[in-house]
Each structure stands twice: as C-alpha cells, then as structure tokens.
Amino acid sequence: GQNIDQPTEMTATEGAIVQINCTYQTSGFNGLFWYQQHAGEAPTFLSYNVLDGLEEKGRFSSFLSRSKGYSYLLLKELQMKDSASYLCAVGAFNDYKLSFGAGTTVTVRA
C-alpha cells in the first residue's frame, strides 16, 4: 500500500517562494506526481518525477529523492492565482492507480 504525507496548509506572500514537502512509503514506486486543484475544480497536472533530481517548469519545480521517499514542489514568484490545493500522488509498478496525499492548501496573500 501507499502512505503519503504532506502538510495541511501553508501561507505565503505574493512574489515569495513556497516549498511543499511530500513524504511517501510505497510497496513499489514508479513515479511521483504533483497536481494543482482550485476549489470546486478538478486536479490539473503539474509535474512528474521518476528519477532523482530537480525538474523545472517555469515558476514551478519538483524534486525527488527515491532513497528518502521524499519530494517537494517549489512555487516561485507566487501569484494570487496560485492559491489552491496541491496534491502529491504516487504511482506504483504494475498498479495503474495513483495514490494521493490529502493535499496542501496554499494561500497567497497580497
């Protein structure tokens, strides 16, 4: 099975940087995903890490350490529209589902 932990809430100021951590325990790992979900909407795909290291996509970066069962999502130059829930999810070998954490609600303040 999967056990995925991430903080419940984070608050940051517009223009700042926020790092959302995710730790996981899994019986077979095949990728770490980050999704963004605005209130009342569906999750939208942000990033996918399968190898160790940092993946950068514009203002968003995601890091993975498989040996530590650890990932983070880095949001830079925060904008008000970044206020949302950020979901960490793990995919496993021969298991076609994604297992999600409970999500981290990020509030960006002016």
Added chain:
Amino acid sequence: DAGVTQSPTHLIKTRGQHVTLRCSPISGHKSVSWYQQVLGQGPQFIFQYYEKEERGRGNFPDRFSARQFPNYSSELNVNALLLGDSALYLCASSGDRGKYEQYFGPGTRLTVT
C-alpha cells in the same frame, strides 16, 4: 481538442437510490480511471479500465461498479446509495498503458440526502 468530459455536473439523490455517472476520455486515450474525492481529502482510486478491461480496483464495496465501452467512454454505477457516498467523482484518462500521467475531467458532484 476536448479534454475529459463528465456528466452530469451535479446530482442529488436519496439514500438507497442508484446513480450512473458518465465519462468520455481525451480523444486517443484508451484508459479511464475513476476516483472519489471527499471534501478536504485527496482523490481515492475506485477503478481503472484499459481497452474495456478492468485493470485495477480500489478498496470500495461491491455497490460500486464500472464499465468501459468500445469508444473508450466509461460509466460508474453506484447502487444502494449511502450518505457517505456524497463526494466529487472524478474521471481521469491516460494514454499508454505504461504511462501514469492522468488528466482529470471536471467531476460530478454527488449529494446523497
């Protein structure tokens, strides 16, 4: 190109009733997954179908069932509804069998009274 579509958007049912939710994947995608998201929680996996075959089932009771049609659209059925079934039901489609990147539809908000 259209993304994943789901219908209906919202639904109100009474305990004990039956509900059918529908999903059409992104054109060219052959895999459809269903998730249940209770308020304040992450999505929980219910089913995945690939090429009309069930490829995975989550920890949900037999009241939940699904199927996939030849055009790759899918239905999720829930019988004998309980209050606890109230949730956002999300459908996600993905392309290759070996790829896990999933794209979600807007969801169906089910309220059971």
